[in-house]
Amino acid sequence: MREKIIAGNWKCYKTMDEARTLITEIIAGLEPNLNRTVVLCPPYPYLHLAKELVIGSRVKIGAQNLWKEDWGAYTGEISAPMLASLKVDFVIIGHSERREYFKEDGALLNAKLKKALAWNLRPIFCLGEKLREREEGVTFQVVETQLKEGLEGLSSEDMLKVVIAYEPVWAIGTGRNATPEQAQEVQQFLREKIGEFWGNKVAEQIPILYGGSVKPENIDSLMAMPDLDGALVGGASLKSQDFLRIIHFK
Secondary structure, eight states, rough: OOOOOOEOOOSSSSHHHHHHHHHHHHHOOOOOOOOOOEEEOOGGGHHHHHHHHTTSSEEEEESSOOOSSSSSSSOOOOHHHHHHHOOEEEEEEEOHHHHHHHHHHHHHHHHHHHHHHHOOOOOEEEOOOOOOHHHOOOOHHHHHHHHHHHHHHHOHHHHHTEEEOOGGGTTTTOOOOOOHHHHHHHHHHHHHHHHHHHHHHHHHSSOOOESSOOTTTTTTHHHSSSOOOOOEESSGGGSSHHHHHTTOOO
16 A cells, blocks of 8 residues: 655745644644654755654655755755755755746656655655647657656656655646646656656555645545545645645545
8 A cells, every 4th residue: 555645845934833733733632653654845944943843753854845955055955964964854856936036947856856865755746737738639758758858767666655646737826726637648648658657566665645725624525536645735835734634535
């Protein structure tokens, strides 16, 4: 049975006090013996606080990005060894906002992903098509290219440490989510391609998440799909009761 993962991407939101309150409320609201992994990805300044607050809980902490080099004159960047020294568990790589606003391409994302693995950080690798690409009927070609470019050179052993997040760009922060059937169609395709490139064992075990306007109202129908193993949640992860409902999907 594949690992179920619910990850919250806070993006560029929350003050320090708000972050403390949100994390505390989420931990307090978790059901005992939860059979899924919960990941919180706050902004960089709150990672140390977050790690301290989740001690004794089953909640994991992730960063929203990292740089491709260990050290150097890269003002404003955060490196994998820095995150490792904070004992961060996960790191998001390839989010559509990084691809769009910061022009991160497949080669850069591949370097970042390999650096994360080298420092025992578990990558959540994002991919997905834009609205124009879906309307043109090239969704499968787009996500296959992103998969190949981002994960090029990884061994099957490496792949077992990776989490894939399918996030159709047209559904992120728009309130317009893919239907469960649309999400399943693409995620089944991704699993088949992973099987082709890295073998059936990897394809059967790797978690594939869905992201894009995930809400309490649609989480149960999404998670009923056979190839959806969880969610990468944006806006709804900023409200403890909404996020807890998503964590406790049926």
